[in-house]
Amino acid sequence: MTPETFLLEEQQAAAAQEKPQEPKRTENFVFGIPQNGLQQKQREVPVDEPPPLPANSELTYIGKPTQRYDGPAKALGKAKYTADVQLPGMLYARMVDAKIPHGRIVAIDTTEAEKLPGIRAVHVIEHVYGIAELRDPKQEPPSRYPTIRYVGQPIAGVAAVSQQIADDAAKLVKVQYDAIPFVVDRSAARADDAPMVFPGPADAAGSAGGGGGPTDVPQKGNVHGPKRRLIGNMDKGFADADVVVESEYFTQVQTHSALETHGFVVDWKPDEVTIYASTQGTASVRDEFADVFKLPKSKVRVITEYMGGGFGAKFGAGNEGVVAANLSRKANAPVKLMLDRRQEHIVSNRPDSHQKLKMGAKSDGTLTAIQLTSYGTAGVGTGAGTAGPATNLYKCPNLLTEEYDVFINAGPGAAFRAPGHPQGCFAFEQAIDELAVKLKMDPLALREKIDESPARKAERQLILERTNWRNRKPDGSDTGPIKRGMGIAQSVWYRFIDMDSSCEVRVSRDGSVELMSAVQDLGGGTKTILAQVVAEEFGIPPAMVVIRIGDTRFPIGPNSGGSVTAGSITPAVRNAAYQVKQKLFTAVAPSLGTTADNLVVQNGRVVFRNDPSKTYSLKQVAAKLPTNEISARATRVPEYSKARLTYGGVDYVELAVDTETGRVHVEKVFGAHDCGRPINPTGVISQINGGMLQGISYALFEQRIMDRNAGYMLNANLENYKILGAREVPEIEVVLVENYIAQSSTDAAGIGESAGIITLAAAIGNAFYNATGVRMRRIPMTPAGVLTALGKVQEEVQA
Amino acid sequence: MSTQLVQIRCASLRSKSSYGAFGEFHDELLDLAGATTTYWCLKTMGKAGPDDHYVHSSVCQEGRSCWESCEF
Numbered sequence: 001m002t003p004e005t006f007l008l009e010e011q012q013a014a015a016a017q018e019k020p021q022e023p024k025r026t027e028n029f030v031f032g033i034p035q036n037g038l039q040q041k042q043r044e045v046p047v048d049e050p051p052p053l054p055a056n057s058e059l060t061y062i063g064k065p066t067q068r069y070d071g072p073a074k075a076l077g078k079a080k081y082t083a084d085v086q087l088p089g090m091l092y093a094r095m096v097d098a099k100i101p102h103g104r105i106v107a108i109d110t111t112e113a114e115k116l117p118g119i120r121a122v123h124v125i126e127h128v129y130g131i132a133e134l135r136d137p138k139q140e141p142p143s144r145y146p147t148i149r150y151v152g153q154p155i156a157g158v159a160a161v162s163q164q165i166a167d168d169a170a171k172l173v174k175v176q177y178d179a180i181p182f183v184v185d186r187s188a189a190r191a192d193d194a195p196m197v198f199p200g201p202a203d204a205a206g207s208a209g210g211g212g213g214p215t216d217v218p219q220k221g222n223v224h225g226p227k228r229r230l231i232g233n234m235d236k237g238f239a240d241a242d243v244v245v246e247s248e249y250f251t252q253v254q255t256h257s258a259l260e261t262h263g264f265v266v267d268w269k270p271d272e273v274t275i276y277a278s279t280q281g282t283a284s285v286r287d288e289f290a291d292v293f294k295l296p297k298s299k300v301r302v303i304t305e306y307m308g309g310g311f312g313a314k315f316g317a318g319n320e321g322v323v324a325a326n327l328s329r330k331a332n333a334p335v336k337l338m339l340d341r342r343q344e345h346i347v348s349n350r351p352d353s354h355q356k357l358k359m360g361a362k363s364d365g366t367l368t369a370i371q372l373t374s375y376g377t378a379g380v381g382t383g384a385g386t387a388g389p390a391t392n393l394y395k396c397p398n399l400l401t402e403e404y405d406v407f408i409n410a411g412p413g414a415a416f417r418a419p420g421h422p423q424g425c426f427a428f429e430q431a432i433d434e435l436a437v438k439l440k441m442d443p444l445a446l447r448e449k450i451d452e453s454p455a456r457k458a459e460r461q462l463i464l465e466r467t468n469w470r471n472r473k474p475d476g477s478d479t480g481p482i483k484r485g486m487g488i489a490q491s492v493w494y495r496f497i498d499m500d501s502s503c504e505v506r507v508s509r510d511g512s513v514e515l516m517s518a519v520q521d522l523g524g525g526t527k528t529i530l531a532q533v534v535a536e537e538f539g540i541p542p543a544m545v546v547i548r549i550g551d552t553r554f555p556i557g558p559n560s561g562g563s564v565t566a567g568s569i570t571p572a573v574r575n576a577a578y579q580v581k582q583k584l585f586t587a588v589a590p591s592l593g594t595t596a597d598n599l600v601v602q603n604g605r606v607v608f609r610n611d612p613s614k615t616y617s618l619k620q621v622a623a624k625l626p627t628n629e630i631s632a633r634a635t636r637v638p639e640y641s642k643a644r645l646t647y648g649g650v651d652y653v654e655l656a657v658d659t660e661t662g663r664v665h666v667e668k669v670f671g672a673h674d675c676g677r678p679i680n681p682t683g684v685i686s687q688i689n690g691g692m693l694q695g696i697s698y699a700l701f702e703q704r705i706m707d708r709n710a711g712y713m714l715n716a717n718l719e720n721y722k723i724l725g726a727r728e729v730p731e732i733e734v735v736l737v738e739n740y741i742a743q744s745s746t747d748a749a750g751i752g753e754s755a756g757i758i759t760l761a762a763a764i765g766n767a768f769y770n771a772t773g774v775r776m777r778r779i780p781m782t783p784a785g786v787l788t789a790l791g792k793v794q795e796e797v798q799a
Numbered sequence: 800m801s802t803q804l805v806q807i808r809c810a811s812l813r814s815k816s817s818y819g820a821f822g823e824f825h826d827e828l829l830d831l832a833g834a835t836t837t838y839w840c841l842k843t844m845g846k847a848g849p850d851d852h853y854v855h856s857s858v859c860q861e862g863r864s865c866w867e868s869c870e871f
Binding site: 133312317 | 820823824833838
């Protein structure tokens with residue numbers, strides 16, 4: 001059962017009302033933003049919740065810059081990623097993928113591959129029909145194999161005793177195709193006569209357009225949409241406006257390019273399948289393997305001890321996981337299948353966009369209307385929407401957003417760090433600056449007028465205090481060939497909580513403390529913050545807490561997507577630590593000649609409340625345990641209030657534009673960001689640094705280039721797919737704004753999404769305008785694109 | 800009063816947000832994810848369903864030939 005699958009009938013609301021309320025108590029929580037003055041907020045909380053935490057300034061480990069828990073293991077090469085896993089008798093696999101962009105497979109001949117010495121198994125992906133009827137048997141007749149819709153689509157897998165033999169065998173698999181016309185250009189795909197990526201009429205009820213699904217999201221040709229949202233009255237909104245801006249923006253396809261490619265090691269045994277996965281969700285992998293292979297979840301074990309990045313694209317089993325499992329089952333041996341770098345560029349991407357924005361405002365800056373139409377392509381998939389920033393950054397009484405997906409014969413889009421928001425922000429936050437220009441307002445002052453977020457208000461103040469903004473020159477006034485400018489942009493992301501967030505904390509008689517959860521650490525520092533939370537409760541240094549995560553034999557953890565991890569799992573961890581501490585005090589109090597409620601942790605010692613001269617170390621106290629160990633398990637409790645919260649940041653850029661070469665050099669970035677209570681400022685800032693670099697890379701360099709005639713990605717490697725390098729890294733300064741929200745026992749929140757990736761392209765665009773007086777409407781801002789925008793070379797024909 | 804679940808979408812429809820228990824955030828998550836959600840089919844592990852049409856919450860509904868109910 002999945003969240004998308006069901007709607008609840010109306011009875012549930014009534015049933016919820018009838019549900020007996022669990023006992024609660026009232027507590028006062030620290031609330032608000034230190035810069036704006038901290039307040040108290042009263043909340044009803046479950047009776048067994050830990051007491052509220054004070055502000056970070058009053059804590060010992062939480063909120064203090066802390067070295068990465070697994071830093072030494074990574075630096076010393078002891079950290080074992082999925083790609084590093086070696087099992088006895090393990091085989092190495094390679095995926096065989098499609099070499100044409102669209103067509104039917106007539107035949108697959110694996111004979112030569114199977115003859116290669118060292119080959120142990122071959123698995124060919126076949127078309128699963130079940131009860132399905134093909135939508136258009138004339139164009140795509142029944143076949144034993146799935147229709148090919150993009151170059152790189154998985155076809156088969158081979159497993160051998162070495163990677164080299166597997167690679168050689170993959171080349172020997174002969175695939176005979178019957179090619180079908182294709183399209184890899186978004187604009188061309190919108191034409192009435194474009195080759196259809198998914199041909200055939202609709203068969204669902206309420207079909208609309210020229211061959212699509214139900215009327216809520218229609219389809220015509222290769223265009224799926226719009227996903228439409230209307231608030232208020234657009235005619236009235238524009239009639240009320242004193243000024244109106246209209247503009248178009250274009251963003252490119254960006255591939256995820258995680259350092260560790262997608263991959264699995266699958267060890268299929270009759271009694272249990274063990275899967276080492278490069279995944280953002282051990283639970284998602286376990287669930288999907290269980291579903292696909294009809295196995296009880298209890299017989300599927302997933303391990304992700306270290307993970308080399310995913311950015312949103314690594315959930316579930318994936319084709320590569322299913323192929324690896326089939327190969328392992330056939331060969332009766334463990335199989336490692338990691339995608340190669342070319343395949344990694346094709347397996348997932350951030351969709352491109354063509355956005356048309358129209359906005360109206362009163363002369364004082366008050367927004368009266370926002371209208372966004374966007375077209376984007378997620379290749380053979382959907383998900384190219386961009387309306388997040390336009391919808392959620394600023395309140396506007398009249399809003400119309402229409403988002404379209406355009407199918408092309410290219411690799412599929414996938415969730416990618418703040419899906420849709422970098423694209424949307426690039427257009428929307430530049431359009432806000434366009435509005436400021438038209439209103440003759442300072443861009444920061446305009447945002448001060450229209451932005452209701454208290455956190456971003458504090459962040460804008462930091463921009464004023466800590467950057468050169470007050471000395472900003474008039475737009476386009478810099479002289480000479482090298483022009484400098486500065487710009488800002490703001491981001492928004494949303495607080496989601498995954499209740500599948502559990503853990504166990506164990507204290508042994510020798511005083512050692514362990515935490516166990518299936519939650520995975522993508523590299524963002526989850527292990528460190530979990531250690532800090534446990535450490536705070538016991539008064540011991542975080543390094544003394546043993547963190548065991550990334551194994552589904554432990555209590556279930558949240559899947560790490562949408563910045564849910566810290567906000568979901570840390571309250572469960574604190575609750576478990578608090579509960580086991582209470583159990584410990586209860587168990588040892590008689591031996592200490594006191595009662596449990598007379599024991600408290602202070603300054604790293606267990607202290608008698610009624611006689612502070614009596615203090616013990618945790619080790620001394622644990623030694624009194626009547627049993628060898630004691631433990632507690634906790635699961636995330638619901639948020640303390642129904643408030644719906646967002647996070648965000650304000651990022652500031654200084655840059656130089658060489659108007660003769662077209663090169664853009666980002667010289668300085670300053671960011672002020674909020675994410676609830678920061679547990680480890682070092683880790684949060686590190687994530688923001690990474691997001692900013694990824695944002696600069698998106699703005700200036702990264703771009704998937706498709707061959708329109710042959711239909712494949714021309715630069716599916718890290719030589720020709722340019723990613724920001726050390727020479728392009730600017731000076732970066734990040735300031736965190738603590739934002740106490742009184743929503744959980746830790747108040748933590750994630751930072752993965754609103755970490756600079758959303759804003760940087762827009763901030764760079766605004767700084768570019770300040771430097772040159774020319775608006776960059778297209779990324780990446782390559783030298784050719786810059787010179788085109790500056791009118792120094794003729795415009796290229798682009799999508 | 801018992802809660803009644805009504806299946807509207809195919810049991811094989813998956814997205815990133817398929818995994819997890821979002822409780823009171825469920826509707827908001829789907830709304831905010833909106834047009835940025837990428838889907839896949841558990842039957843094919845790809846972007847096309849067994850009927851060769853694309854996978855999306857708006858089309859993976861009852862009435863499509865490959866639609867499947869959940870087994871409780």
